[in-house]
Amino acid sequence: MASTSSKVQDTANSVKDEAAQVKSEVMDLTEGRDDIPTPMRAVKNLGITSGMAYTAGVASIFLSLAMWFFRRGGKRETAERLAIFVGLWPPTFMALGKALEGYERPGR
DSSP: OHHHHHHHHHHHHHHHHHHHHHHHHHHHHHTTOTTSOOHHHHHHHTTOOHHHHHHHHHHHHHHHHHHHHTOOSSOHHHHHHHHHHHHTHHHHHHHHHHHHHHHHSTTO
């Protein structure tokens, strides 16, 4: 019984060591590689922060609501469609903010 427990413990330690090695190899692939153009790196280089992206997401929610409630004129359907279109932006801005947080606070 003790040998089975020992084998399980050895296997668990082996898996942990392998996971740590793979993690360090993956981190080595991305660390210091400024030559790889990525969309997020381009957004970060523009000076956009996660706070800006989150603010844009919240603002687009309010803009969509304002467009919906204050639509007027002969083409109400067009105004409603535009409000719905703007209402689709918040998830994109929130995802952008979350991705930018990874650059601002590595390891989170």
